[in-house]
Amino acid sequence: MSTTTTTKTSGPVADTAYSAPRAEDLAALLVSARRPPRPSALSASLTFGWRAMLKIKHVPEQLFDVTAFPIMMVLMYTYLFGGALAGSATRYIQFLLPGILTMSVVMITMYTGVAVNTDIQKGVFDRFRTLPIWRPAPMVGYLLGDVIRYLIASAVMLAVGMLIGYRPDGGVVGVLAGVALLLVFSFAFSWIWTMFGLLLRTEKSVMGVSMMVIFPLTFLSNVFVDPRTMPGWLQAFVNNSPVTHVASAVRDLMAGGWPAADIAWSLGWAGVFVVVFGTVTMRLYNRK
Amino acid sequence: MTSSTEQPAIETHQLVKVFGENRAVDGIDLRVPAGTVYGVLGPNGAGKTTAVKMLATLLRPDGGEARVFGMDVVREADAVRGRVSLTGQYASVDEDLTGTENLVLLGRLLGHGKAAARERSAELLAAFGLADAAGRQVKNYSGGMRRRIDIAASILNTPDLLFLDEPTTGLDPRSRNQVWDIVRAVVAQGTTVLLTTQYLDEADQLAARIAVIDHGRVIAEGTKGELKASVGSGSVHVRLREAEQRPEAERVLTSALRATVTLDADPVALTATVDGRGSDLGAAEEAARALAELARAGITVDNFALGQPSLDEVFLALTDRRPEAEPKAGEIERDGENERTERTERTVR
Numbered sequence: 001m002s003t004t005t006t007t008k009t010s011g012p013v014a015d016t017a018y019s020a021p022r023a024e025d026l027a028a029l030l031v032s033a034r035r036p037p038r039p040s041a042l043s044a045s046l047t048f049g050w051r052a053m054l055k056i057k058h059v060p061e062q063l064f065d066v067t068a069f070p071i072m073m074v075l076m077y078t079y080l081f082g083g084a085l086a087g088s089a090t091r092y093i094q095f096l097l098p099g100i101l102t103m104s105v106v107m108i109t110m111y112t113g114v115a116v117n118t119d120i121q122k123g124v125f126d127r128f129r130t131l132p133i134w135r136p137a138p139m140v141g142y143l144l145g146d147v148i149r150y151l152i153a154s155a156v157m158l159a160v161g162m163l164i165g166y167r168p169d170g171g172v173v174g175v176l177a178g179v180a181l182l183l184v185f186s187f188a189f190s191w192i193w194t195m196f197g198l199l200l201r202t203e204k205s206v207m208g209v210s211m212m213v214i215f216p217l218t219f220l221s222n223v224f225v226d227p228r229t230m231p232g233w234l235q236a237f238v239n240n241s242p243v244t245h246v247a248s249a250v251r252d253l254m255a256g257g258w259p260a261a262d263i264a265w266s267l268g269w270a271g272v273f274v275v276v277f278g279t280v281t282m283r284l285y286n287r288k
Numbered sequence: 289m290t291s292s293t294e295q296p297a298i299e300t301h302q303l304v305k306v307f308g309e310n311r312a313v314d315g316i317d318l319r320v321p322a323g324t325v326y327g328v329l330g331p332n333g334a335g336k337t338t339a340v341k342m343l344a345t346l347l348r349p350d351g352g353e354a355r356v357f358g359m360d361v362v363r364e365a366d367a368v369r370g371r372v373s374l375t376g377q378y379a380s381v382d383e384d385l386t387g388t389e390n391l392v393l394l395g396r397l398l399g400h401g402k403a404a405a406r407e408r409s410a411e412l413l414a415a416f417g418l419a420d421a422a423g424r425q426v427k428n429y430s431g432g433m434r435r436r437i438d439i440a441a442s443i444l445n446t447p448d449l450l451f452l453d454e455p456t457t458g459l460d461p462r463s464r465n466q467v468w469d470i471v472r473a474v475v476a477q478g479t480t481v482l483l484t485t486q487y488l489d490e491a492d493q494l495a496a497r498i499a500v501i502d503h504g505r506v507i508a509e510g511t512k513g514e515l516k517a518s519v520g521s522g523s524v525h526v527r528l529r530e531a532e533q534r535p536e537a538e539r540v541l542t543s544a545l546r547a548t549v550t551l552d553a554d555p556v557a558l559t560a561t562v563d564g565r566g567s568d569l570g571a572a573e574e575a576a577r578a579l580a581e582l583a584r585a586g587i588t589v590d591n592f593a594l595g596q597p598s599l600d601e602v603f604l605a606l607t608d609r610r611p612e613a614e615p616k617a618g619e620i621e622r623d624g625e626n627e628r629t630e631r632t633e634r635t636v637r
Contacts, residue, residue, distance in 0.1 A: 025415055026415060026473040027473075027476070027477055029411060029412065029443075030443065030474070035398075036398065036399035036400050036404070037399050038398075038399050039398075043396075044397055050393070050396075051385070051393055054385050055382075055384050058384045058385065058425060122378065122383070123379050124380055124382045126341075126374060126380055127374060127376065127381070127441065128397075129346055130344050130345060130369055131369060132366055132367075132369040132370040137397075
C-alpha cells in the first residue's frame, strides 16, 4: 500500500514517503487481532531475558566490564601478592583464582543497578508496567541476562587463570559446580542492586552507593588471605560474610571437595537476598 | 463497542496526586464516553501526564477514585492493564532494539507465540510504512517514525482504551498529520482514545470533547463548540500598516467594541473579541462599525479577519486571565475563580 523507498545506508534511516494506513487496511489489522492468553511468569521472564541478550548484541561494548575487568583483576592480584604471600605467582593462583573469581563476579553484579536506573528513566519501562504480565518479570529477565554476563566473566577468568598456571583438582565437574554456585549466588545478590537502581534517583548515586557496599563486602573476606592472620573483631566479620562462604565453597568445589556447610551457607544467604531485597524491589517497582 | 450512554471508558472522581508540596493533580472529575477521542488540554506541568499515568495504572492515586470500563485502577489494576495501552510522552519503545525486535518482544509479552508475534509485527510494520526500517535500531528512526512504531506497539493487541500522551510534540507538520490519520483510523474501529496535548489545533482536529486542565484541576470541559462559546462568539484580527498607530487603534477598538483588546506578538496586529454583548448588533456588524471607526481616526488597516475564537483564545482566556464574568450557560464548568479558596480549605483540613 505505501510505496516505500529507503536507501540502505548506515546511520539514521530516511523517513519514507509514507501515507498513514488507510482506514480499511487498519480495520483489517485491528479486527484480525485476537487476544491470546497472557504469558506464564516463566515465559514473560525469559522474554525479558531475550531482551537483555538483544541489548548485548546491539551494544557489545557493554561486555567490557565482564571481559577486560576480570582479566585485569586476575593478573593484577596474582603478580602483586603472589611472591609475597605464597612464594610465587604460580602457587598463589591455586589459592587466589576461585576467590578472585567470586570477588570479580560479585563486583560485576553492581552494574545491574546502574542498568536498571538508566533503563527506568526511559519511556519503555512505562510500557512494560502497563502490560498484564507477572509483575517481577522485567526484573527477573534483567537478572537472567546478567547471569549470562557473569558466565562470560567466569569463563574469561578461568581461561586466563589456566594460562598462567591454575590447575583445578576438581576437574571439569568441580569447576562447573563452582561456577554454578557462584551464578546462583550472584543472581540472588543482584536484587540488592535492582533495589538501589529503583531507589536512587541518578546513575551516579547508584554507582556511589554500590561502591560503598561492594568494596568492604568483597575485600573483607578470605579471597586474598587466610582470615587467621586478622584481628579477632575482623575475623568475626570475615568468617560470617556471605562472600567468604561463597569463595570457600567455590574454592573447595574446584579443588574436588564437597564443602557442604559452605554450600548451605551460600544458598541460605542467596535465599535471604531474594526474599528481602526482591520484596523491596517489587514494592519500589510497583510504587514507582 | 459500547455506546456512550452505557458504561463510560473512564470515570474519575476527585482524583488527586501529590508530589511533596505540589498537588500535581488536584481533584479531577472526568467522564470519557467510550468510542470517542477525548482531549485533555493544558500547558506544560498542568498535570496531564500525571493524570494519564494514574489512569494507566502507573501511578497510585493519593485520593479520589478512577475507573476504567468500570474497573478500579488500583484494586483491579491487572484487569485494567488487559484492556489499555499507553504511548507515553517519551518513546515507549526500546531505542537499542530494532523495530521488529521491539514489536516481537511486546507480542511475546502479550502472549503471542513466536511465529504469531513475528507475523503480527511484520503486518504492523508494513501498515505503518516501517517495513524498510524494520531491521534497524529505533534510535536511528526519525521523530515521525518513532511515533508510528510507538503507536504500532500500542495496538499489537487492539486495546479498548488507548492513552496517547502528547503524541505529536516535536513532530514536523507532515508527521503530525500522519499521526492524526492513524488516531482517526484507530477510533473508527471502536477504540476509545484519551489524548493529551498542549496544541489546541490538535484537540480541535481530533477530539469530540475536551477538558482543559491547569494547575491540576479541570477548568473547563465540554464540546469544542461549547468551549468556544464560553469566550464570546468571535474575534476580529486587525493588521495595521504602521506599528506606531497601534496604541491609538487599541483605544479606538476598545471604545467601539466595549471589549477586551489583545496586542499580538506581531507589533502591527491586534485582536478584539466581538460577542455582540455590547449592543444589539450582530458580531459582523459590530466589527464593520469598528473598522469604520479606525478609518475615521486615520488609522490604515492592511488586513482584517473575523472568525470564531480559536481554541488558543479559549485556552488563554481560561488559563491566563481568568475572566471575572460568571460562567456562561451550557455544560461548561469553570471553577477557576474558586480554586484558591478551595485549595486553602484543603490544606486546612
